[in-house]
Amino acid sequence: MECIPSQSWLQKITSEDKVLLINPPIQEVRYAWIRWNQPTDLLILSSKLKNEAGCKVELLDFMLPTESGRVPMRDLAKAKEVRTKNIKTTYKARTYGLPLEEATQQLTSILPNWTPTHIVITTMTTYWFETLRPVISYMKTICPSAQVSIMGAYPVYETDHAMRMNADYLITDYFDTAEYCPDFEVYSGEITKFLHNGRTLLFGGLRLSDNSANAIEQIKSLRRQNIRDFVFFESNIFREDCKPLLEMLTALEKEKLSINLHGLCGLEIRNATEGIYTKMLQAGYRSFFLEYDLDNTELNKDSYRRAYLELVKHNSGRISSGNLAGFIMIGTAEDELERLFRHTLNLLEMCGSIIPKPFTPTINSEKYIEVKQKHGLDKLTPHVFPLAVDNGITREEYMEFYQHTSFLNEKRLGQSFDFFDNHYCSVALKRSLGKKGMMI
Amino acid sequence: MTISRNKLAILINPPIYDTQYWARWSMPHGLLKIATWLRYEGYDLKLYDCLNPYGEGSGIPERVADFESYDAVRKQKKSVVVLASTEEREEQMSYKLKPNEKWKYIFGLPPHELEDQLTNYKNSIARKKYKSVEFWITSIMTYWWESTRDVIELALRVFPEAKIRLGGIYPTLAPWHAEKKLGIDPLLMKGDKLDLNDEAQMDRHLVIYNEVPAASNLDLATDLYDDKERPPYTILTTSRGCPHICSYCASNVLNDGTKVRTRTFEDVIAEIKDKFRKNTRVFCFYEDNLLMKMQEFKRILKAVLADKSLQGIKIYAPEGIEIGVALSDRKRYLLKMRSDKSILATLSIETVEEQDTSSAIDIYEAFKESKRRTKRTFIKFEEDLTHGAVVIKEQTDDHIVLVVGDDDKVVLRKAIKENGRTDLIYENEEQSSLGLYLVGVPEIVYLMRLAGFEKIYLPLETIKKETNARWNRSWNSNLSRFESLLAALEEVGFDTRKQNINAFVMFGLPGEDLEEIYDTALYASERVGSVIPMLFTPVPSTDVYEQYRPYIEEHRFDLHHLNGKLFPFFPMLRDQMKMKYPEYEIEIADYVRVESFMQRINSKINGQSVNIYADTKVASTFRQTYSEYESFIKEWV
């Protein structure tokens, strides 16, 4: 086992090599929006490897959804038990992704003709490591000659922990991929396609590159494969005063590509500039999931107002039900139920849908280290609410909060809970609910 | 060539026009009884049940194994109705509804297809030369009368010589309407006057109201369904009539008074066994008031339970059981284990009158004597459910000592309560090493659980006392009774928050306040997790209908407008509420919202319905936050 910086690792790869990239299955308590999963880092690495090392690259994506957007899920995972201040909560966990036996069946059958020399497994977070060991042993059994490497957040930040996974290399920093785009073609390669039983991409997950022409080229090529849906995987699509986004939207409009864009992540609304939402609507954005934006502890009225005016009030069309939503972060150290509910109602009133997003501390922050020491690395998944209890809200209470938000969110006659106006049906409901005993 | 001089009866359960329809339990059992009767009278029969979800053309894609899936029939858009008005118009399929509109659909076999089928049938029987062809048509809800009219019209188009016989609930509750509005010139008559041998009658079209007594207790002629289409359940009616006169209910008109009649016990059991033998597993009780003849009903349940050959039976009572009546039943005492809630044994207190030994001669003396006569009450050990772990050690009329397991001694003693009733007390409960306790529940509830009742429907209707009084229903429910019944249901093993128990909540009624509707719905949702909105429908012939007749006439409402789903009383409600709360807006769309709110509180998350009325910190914070909520966007709008 060797810990190795990305640059040195790259130098080991030659044009003779055959690299198999793996997006592993994961164990988790919940997995929302599984259909929007795409191993962008692997796809970019594929571009880089093909270009710099000139080697052959194939992909085994355990999380590739079926045509109906589903990813297999099984109840095999070990339950996650967390105990804070002597209150124990057990979360049922599941394994998401193609079962190992099924995936390797395909792989075994092509091994005589195509034997990888390197296997690279990616990790999206530091706490999704539980499936790595079985995947690695399996790979080592069926292709004993391949060198297995782990890349991504886990070996970079949790190198010591990752040493237990029996890999040959731990890549301890991120590849420099600034100038590369994701290699979607890899999905259409004969071997990769075979590994996925003929399934291929359902959507394109792109980066807002500085060079929009590149991205447009990619979109065009995906359109030729009949892919219509696109997402920009970006932590802030409004960065740099929306310049990269604007450029992209302008280019897209010129091309008249008739695509659907989905604003699922990175809509950091405080950086949104005037008119940007309108422009997004024109360019084919179908959904807008607004990131939670606070000004101290309260909702940042300015940013929400801008979104509301452009997306609801002055938007002549209507964004279909559920496609305009506000995220609300829950599970932070500062959580207060009253505020969470107030913000929930605010966002619901404004967007018609809310999405609770459980919080996990940023890597290597003080809280991160604390949780890791107290509960173990795997308990950093936000779905077990690592900071609960200590923040005055129990895990059961978070469950109940979820129930309340689902109740509010549920669509009836195309509407979620909408009793906010001055109609008597809203007023009477407020009165009725207000009468029942209150605590606090 | 066969020459028949028989009479032919074509029996029709028409399709219906409505905005919503729940097709389960819709078997036209009145008509099927009529069919049996006509068969005895020598008729040839042909059935068209246009609402059969099990029919080939029902629109249910394939035969699903799950019985519960058959709650819908095919539907197609017919027109757009404007709520609370008489406005109705045809629209393109793609029309987008306004908030005050609903689609009116044709549910079941559409009339033109029925006409085609009748035409084919006519050709197929051309050689039979029937002496006469008669259409026997049933009509269920008064507000579905339009499809009855259309079916009559098309029937006469295909068989111009045929005679119509219309019966069922619509002609019974609104004979004055059925006489005039159906495009025929009928003879209007009561069911008991119907005489199949009276030529003068038979030559006319007939609109028949009330029961046809000769048919009332007959079997259902389910053999008229094709084997593949026959519903897998049957409807059981064991009694008719109800002694109460709730002001919105038509029971006393339907049954010609408030007398309750029950079929004989032997008759009912014979029917159940016969159907079960022929592979019907699901039985659905339709009664005006299921529990009104409690003893008879219990006797039936006990017989079903005791009969090994009826194992696997499933029983439903979708009309609901009256709360007050259920609670008035004598108690069955359950000896239970606290840890797992299991029932170990059951007991009851039996009362028998002492033999009459008096020699009083005159009636008055005899009466006084009977008052004096003592009743003997004693504890009855009903059943040991542990296969021998509960043993009676000692027993007198007043107490019983049981030993459970090896050494848990249970002393139960009779006690007279303040109200004079006898109760059973667990004397040494604190000493129980197994953690046993005793609870008394209405026996009927216990039997219903044992007999396999799948779901319980409770007419909670409103938690407001005044409203119950206004409906002449003070005897029925009030909160504490509802609570007691729920507690009993829980003790016998119903899971109240998993939607095994459903509470009807009434709304759409003049004089109501939405706040009161919410109070009731939220309370019900907290307690049972499943609320079924019951939209108020003024039923012709009832007190409520008469009371609002001026309003109905003023708005020119015909019967089909008086359908709860169209909120016929909204204009009145709006005026009432505007007077009370001039500062708020109120529109018909608000009522649609309240209706969908009731469905929303039933939503289940991880198998549990949400409980926004709970006493937990989360629920109460939600309530507080919402009730103090200030609009976030009002300045931007």
Ligand code: B12
């Ligand atoms: C079962 C039932 C239901 C079931 C319906 C199931 C279904 N899928 O159809 C459920 C629980 C869903 C239900 C709901 C409602 N119901 Co309801 N329900 C009944 C009930 C108990 C039985 C109906 C029935 O099938 N009767 C069978 C009859 C037709 O058979 P029978 O009496 O043995 O038949 C004899 C005679 O009628 C006659 N006969 C019958 N057919 C024919 C045909 C011919 C040709 C002849 C000659 C004679 C004849 O001869 C037979 C032998 O004597 C009646 C009360 C009652 N006692 O009838 C109320 C009743 C029909 N319901 C009523 C009401 C108000 C409602 C609701 C509106 C309540 C609410 N507010 O939500 C809802 C609306 C539902 C809807 N779909 O719109 C009212 C009537 C309403 C109206 N305007 O017509 C009734 C009368 C109750 C009452 N006591 O007031 N209901």
Ligand code: SF4
């Ligand atoms: S509502 Fe029930 S109790 Fe009241 S009259 Fe009708 S059948 Fe009887």
